[in-house]
Amino acid sequence: MNITAKTQKVGLLGWPLSHSLSPAMHNAAFAASGLDFVYLPLPTPPEALAHAVAGLRALGFVGVNVTIPHKVTIMEYLDEIDISAKLVGAVNTLVIKENRLIGYNTDANGYISSLRLAGVDIEGKQAVILGAGGAARAIVAGFIGNDIAAVTIGARDKTKADGMARLFTGNTPVSGVAWDKSDFARALSQADIIVNTTPLGMYPNTASQPPVPWEQLKPAAVVSDLVYNPLNTEFMAEATRRGHKTIGGAGMLVEQGALAYSLWTGQDAPREIMQQTLIMGLK
Structure with missing residues (x-):
């Protein structure tokens, strides 16, 4: 150079x-x-x-x-x-x-582009977002801008999830739930795509992952993780073992x-x- x-x-x-x-x-x-x-x-x-x-x-x-x-x-x-x-x-x-x-x-459109390149169409689908931080807001904005049917934001703290959901006041339903409530499991059972926006599983704490009751997911549900280090997180590895299509953060x-x-x-x-x-x- x-x-x-x-x-x-x-x-x-x-x-x-x-x-x-x-x-x-x-x-x-x-x-x-x-x-x-x-x-x-x-x-x-x-x-x-x-x-x-x-x-x-x-x-x-x-x-x-x-x-x-x-x-x-x-x-x-x-x-x-x-x-x-x-x-x-x-x-x-x-x-x-x-x-x-x-x-x-460019986060929102960058994420949507990564889904399209992986052959995932979100129009008319239902999504569950894990986490209620800045990355989650970008993903929700990207989903809404590309005609998702509904979004549920799941977090440890329902207050944070609700606060994030209230930022989106358009026609697309956006709701917040706590990870330890039955509403969370119900949302997961209806989801077409689940996105981890938390740092759980990121290097060096690679053994951690979000608390997903895997048996509740649809077999065809896509599992996505924004973490890119490691390339294949424990969250994605577990999803693969259970037969789900996975998309990493890279x-x-x-x-x-x-x-x-x-x-x-x-x-x-x-x-x-x-x-x-x-x-x-x-x-």
């Missing part, structure tokens, strides 16, 4: 960033496409976020990805927030155009990254290169 004063700069704002695979994934994509871009890790503690955002503009960055813990806080420093970020209530991609900072969220990571790549470059991303780089990094 030959970096010069003409090289276009993008990067990743978050804290900490020691294990992020995004720089390797995006730099491999830029190299494969012959683009003079570089993707830099930009570890930014919360107290330095305002200065970091001002620095992006001053240093001529094209944009950045935004990750924990800045995805909501960064919104107050932006000139414009795209509808994709307004629906999710968080920004994960920033584009700097004509000195204006524009916030987007696909969403690649697709949301590919959408960000297109926002920055105006070109389609080399998804195969991005996926190969990601999987190599995880192994």
Whole structure:
């Protein structure tokens, strides 16, 4: 990689960033496409976020990805927030155009793209979301925007699940339930797709998984896990053992990254290169 004063700069704002695979994934994509871009890790503690955002503009960055813990806080420093970020209530991609900072969220559409690539159609289907955090909100927004019939949000704390459900006030029914209640088992028995949006099963705590009563699920139910490290979580392994189609989190990571790549470059991303780089990094 030959970096010069003409090289276009993008990067990743978050804290900490020691294990992020995004720089390797995006730099491999830029190299494969012959683009003079570089993707830099930009570890930014919360107290330095305002200065970091001002620095992006001053240093001529094209944009950045935004990750924990800045995805909501960064919104107050932006000139414009795209509808994709307004629906999710968080920004994960920033584009700097004509000195204006524009916030987007590619998580929802990235997840839906990963389902489509796996041959999963959600129109008219019922979904259960495990977890009531920011990732859950993105998935619910993606589902609603693609004509899901109904969504149930299951969490340890019903108050959090209900609070998340109340954020969605359109025509699609969205409800909250507690994991330890019969309503949760009933929702699972009717679900066409179950999505884990919690960190349960993520490295290094790979033995954990959400409390799903597997015998309640339909045989044809699709089981999806946003965790991508490890590539095959215990949750997915158990679903596979029981005959369910499974979809891991790596696909969403690649697709949301590919959408960000297109926002920055105006070109389609080399998804195969991005996926190969990601999987190599995880192994």
